[in-house]
Amino acid sequence: MRPLFPFHGGIHPAEHKSPSTQHGIAVAPLPARLVVTLRQHSGSPASPVVAVGDQVLKGQLIGAAEGLISSSVHAPSSGRVVAIEKQPAPHVSGLPDLSIVLETDGEERWVERQKMDFCNTDPALLRQHFQDMGVVGLGGAVFPSHVKLNASGLDTLVINAAECEPFISCDDMLMRERAAEVVKGISIAQYIMGAREVLIGIEDNKPQAIAAMQAACEETGFEVVAVPTLYPSGSAKQLIKLLTGKEVTSGGHPTQMGIQCFNVATVYTMHRVINHGEPVISRLVTLTGNMDEPRNYEVLIGTPIGDLLKLARPKADTTGYLMGGPMMGVPLLDLSVPVVKATNCIIATSQALFPPLPRAMPCIRCARCAQACPAELQPQELFWFSKSRNFEKAREYKLFDCIECGCCNYVCPSHIPLVQFYRFAKSEMLAHEKDRKAADLARERHEFREFRQEREKQEKAARHAAKAAEMAAKAAETTAGSGESVAGADDAAAAKKAAIQAAIERAKAKKAAVKPQNVDDLPAEAQAKIDEIDLRRAQASETAGQRVAIQKSDEGQGA
Amino acid sequence: MLNALLVMIGLAVVLGAVLGFASLKFRVEGNPLVEKVDAILPQIQCGQCGYPGCKPYAEAISAGNSAINLCAPGGEAVMLRLADLLGVDPQPLAADAALPKPKQVALIDEQTCIGCTLCLQACPVDAIAGAAKQMHTIIASECTGCELCLPPCPVDCITMETVDEGLGGWKWKYPVYPISEEEKDTEVTS
């Protein structure tokens, strides 16, 4: 028996996992419309590589990764692109996000799928391949996997199959039914990272999954470790501590101590990518809560959640829907939002399952939250500072080490929405950080401008001095005629003024002429005009970029 | 009487010598505080404080010559941070101070622009690209929204546009919750 290293705190809420594990995984039917959000992963959103009206095949790349921390998105089924526009997204803000809308043709025609022989492929190529195939962490954080895979000579590869949040059972079912494929995926990750040891952490409330995985792991050397059922053992840092006894340094990466952690569903997609040539276009979603037929479904990314819910038939007294678990999930305000890569579970809420919490009272500093905090923070202090907007203090007390797991919230006898306060404070601090960066940029540019003006002044003075010397020399030659040159300068000034005035008049006339046109805008014409302006602006900013570059090189010379 | 005089003179000489030595030994060059104040100011360079830029205002604050409530774009947040840094009481913002505005950038109506370059000269952060007799354009990512380019424009072709930051600019709100079941409308907002 492997020794475990319990993390601090943790809670044990009611599990509610059994209703959704009564039946095996079912495949959700193909919807008529798929909405593929371009921001399905953390980092920068993908940029569309198809146009409205294009026919796409199942698995075809439709959004390409932008930069390192980004990932691609693919067409979940064959059909036609009908729109590329802002669509409601499953984000807590309820704000719409840029998405590609597909109309499916029901034919499910695949693009050409290329299997790979990973054992004879350079890990760097495999990582690139994972980015192109849209592999991201499916545990909920959706961090692009190719970035996490970028390490070698690892001691330990931790596979996170704890699934600690109540209600969710998709990883459980995945392991029960597809353990062999999961293990193949683990082998790929192990190969890329050169991991010496593989530990698969599964909470001991999933005996069937543990048994299935143990059977599948025979002769692989991977070790299945049953960990106590204690939320949040499925948080990567806590699971690593639990299994290896090592703490991931604050702000650091686990690879610094020779460890990396992947969700079990993520390694399964790695297997699909390498051994089947399929990009990430579907995932398992648990439909549970106040429903007649709770069950796990294999769902295409982009399926509208409203369509999906019809399968599980929510009961009449359902009060709302939640994406994710009850501890860290996101409320769904709009059922037209699509399934994204982060959608592991949809819970229908009801008064019986989620009784309204007692009213919030003032904090009495009982420190139960500190006893429950798996990050070993002092939530009561963080609350005190966040409440009074004392963000500096909140930072000093390590607010950014908070993983927003909600344990403090769960045990609070005053029922203060603590996590909300932390989210508020964090988002204020990040916004402030952004402002400060903008301010630094502005300061730099302002200082450069002052430097430039000073230099121009000096250059002007130098030119004037040279000119004056020249003039003096000229004046020495011809003493007469100096009066004429002065008069000439006056004339020039007057002419310039007149020219400006004329330009102003022209501009006014033009403005007057243009205005009415804009008012009775014909859509096509307006669109064309906007496009034209956009094009011009793009050109202008290009020249501006060049200008900045020139300034920078000037600066170099100046210094 | 003489004794008293001698004692006082002696004390003065000794202490004066010590202080004189100390003033040489602990001489302070410049004022390192300016940097800290400058770091708090939003660097919009709008000059609404009455100083020609953020740095001069920072210098004035550090020297104790200026109130800390003059930064209009920074609003109350900046004033409070300054008060905190300097350990002085917060000063209310002037009554006519503009309310904090959402982030804005200038936009040039390129149909109307005559290319006079007057706005180029006014821009404190060189965020306007263009040359004489060509239409100008604003580099939105570098515009601080200071509005200094508005007055010089002879044809009023510059407008301020509020930036829609979408999801990237979304922030969590301050949590508001009812403090009792029966009084849902009375809410703790601290």
Added chain:
Amino acid sequence: MENYFLILIGTVFVNNIVLAKVLGLCPFMGVSKKLEAAIGMGMATAFVLTLASGASYLINQYLLGPDLIYLRTLSFIIVIASIVQFTEMFIHKTSPVLYQVLGIYLPLITTNCAVLGIPLLNVQENHNFIESLFFGFGGAIGFALVLITFSAMRERLEGADVPLPFKGSAIAMVTAGLMSIASMGFSGLVK
């Protein structure tokens, strides 16, 4: 030895310069909004007080003697002012932020009645040189201790839901009063 210990305990807890003698309230209220500033102020005052009680003892004993008693307050103030000036220059050089945070209260250590009070009490109680140093040091530690705990309390109070009329200095005064009540428990402990 026991005598020195009693002087120290007495000045720190029993006859605390702020809570029991109610001296030095100006920096006590002024520089207690931030813990770091309070620590700086406490240290500066401790330095000035200890040095001032030693120096004033020497001046009183050897320079003034019994003849020039009328110069006592005057010369003490001069010595204190110089030490404060010295401290001010030192802090300005070593910690500009602390210098700015302490602001006007740093030169005002000169007029801190606690700082003049301790040397005068020394003379009044006929302390010898070592006793004077202990008395000064103890008083300073007492002052610093109270100032620092008080500032930590005020930092906590910033987040408290204090009724509007009591916000700020008002509740700070109430707190100082309650601290004083607490410290009355020690009365009768020494002398």
Added chain:
Amino acid sequence: MSMNSPLVAEQATVNVIMLKVLAALLPAIAVYVFFFGPAILVSILLASVAALLTEAAVLHLRRYPLRVYLLDGSALVTAWLLALSIPPLAPWWLVVVGTVFAILVAKHLYGGLGNNLFNPAMVGFAALMISFPSHMTHWPAPDMLAQSHWSFTQQMDFMFGGEFPAGDRLDAITMATPLDTLKTQLHLDREISEIQSGKIFSILSGKGTEIIALFYLLGGLFLWQQRIISWHIPASFLAAMFGTAGLFYLFDPGHYASPMFHLFAGGTMLGAFFIATDYVTSPTTPMGKLIFGAGIGVSAYVIRVLGGYPDGVAFAVLFLNSAVPLIDAYTQPRVFGHAGKWFKGGKE
């Protein structure tokens, strides 16, 4: 209802915690009545009514919902603790003045529940101790030792009207507490063993009072078992008190009472389990709690033995209350993923 996560929570609430604290006091109160008569119940009732009325008035002024905050039970805890700390036969206005002062000044000037820096009950007690010292030292003798027995109505006449039964004196029913006796007699150069042969003394400390202290201890253990208080503060408080008393006792057993006596005398047990453990006014970190408890233990001993007041628990609690924010700031535990043991004042 907000739909933001987390959506599930334990059902514990503030008023349940407070009610459990009150429940833990009940056995000790019963024993109190047994030894000293029912007057204490009247004191408790008076204090409760005064506390609730004061609280209601302030909440009304601040336009806070009355029902929610009155039912949270915190005012009752303050009232009961204060009533148990002052002599049961004290005039009615003493209890009322103390309670009003405690609730008004120590609690609501700071913003009410969760915001106060000082333990309200102890502020009320200290204010009374300083303002009305003579009233605060008239403790009734245990029933078996009193020279005369007053009926309940006689006691009420005295509490509310200040009238003695005909021909009786206050001395007839009051007695110096064991701690007080010890202090005054020691001043008369008598030895501890000699003093403790007095009739008020018993095995542990005083007749009756030691049994009450024992029940405070039991109540405290109940709270610990219910996970309402942690062991840190009571343990370090009692250990420090025992340790300090032990040192002095070893040094001179003729003039310093045994450590066991100090644990069961005065307000030690009530203070260790019910007063010092008040959430709002005690540190939240484990190390901070140990420091806090030990600080109270030592100062309470020093004040009660060397200082001018008969008992030191209240002053010691207030004194350490004022250090709580500082203790909290400097005993922050290490955060997950950070090096080092503690970080001081927020900086590593």
